[in-house]
Amino acid sequence: MRSLKDKFAYAFVGLKKGVLEDRSVKLQCFIAALVILFCLFLPLARWEWGIVLLLCTLVIALEFVNSVIEKCVDLICPHYDERAKTIKDLMAGAVLFVSLAAAGIFVIILGGKII
Numbered sequence: 001m002r003s004l005k006d007k008f009a010y011a012f013v014g015l016k017k018g019v020l021e022d023r024s025v026k027l028q029c030f031i032a033a034l035v036i037l038f039c040l041f042l043p044l045a046r047w048e049w050g051i052v053l054l055l056c057t058l059v060i061a062l063e064f065v066n067s068v069i070e071k072c073v074d075l076i077c078p079h080y081d082e083r084a085k086t087i088k089d090l091m092a093g094a095v096l097f098v099s100l101a102a103a104g105i106f107v108i109i110l111g112g113k114i115i
Contacts, residue, residue: 018064028063028099032056035106042113051109055102062098066091 077084
């Protein structure tokens with residue numbers, strides 16, 4: 001049985017690989033960093049900060065899941081298959097859906113602060 005230390009070590013390796021090697025995860029982290037940096041200049045309440053950080057985390061985590069599913073599909077089905085494409089498209093759609101919802105919530109929260 002793996003020790004707790006080993007489990008955390010594996011998790012940090014996965015985090016590092018995602019952030020440093022996966023283009024989509026990198027992009028989402030960059031966007032989240034810009035949002036957080038922008039928010040530093042606004043008078044956000046604690047609950048607003050909580051929502052901003054939660055949404056950034058949710059989008060990045062879902063992008064990790066998307067990348068994992070894409071890699072699994074590629075491993076199982078290395079050649080082109082319409083069903084594999086559908087799986088990837090659906091997962092990308094899920095990331096887009098959550099990203100658009102997060103952007104809408106950011107506009108609601110941040111819009112009042114800017115105006």
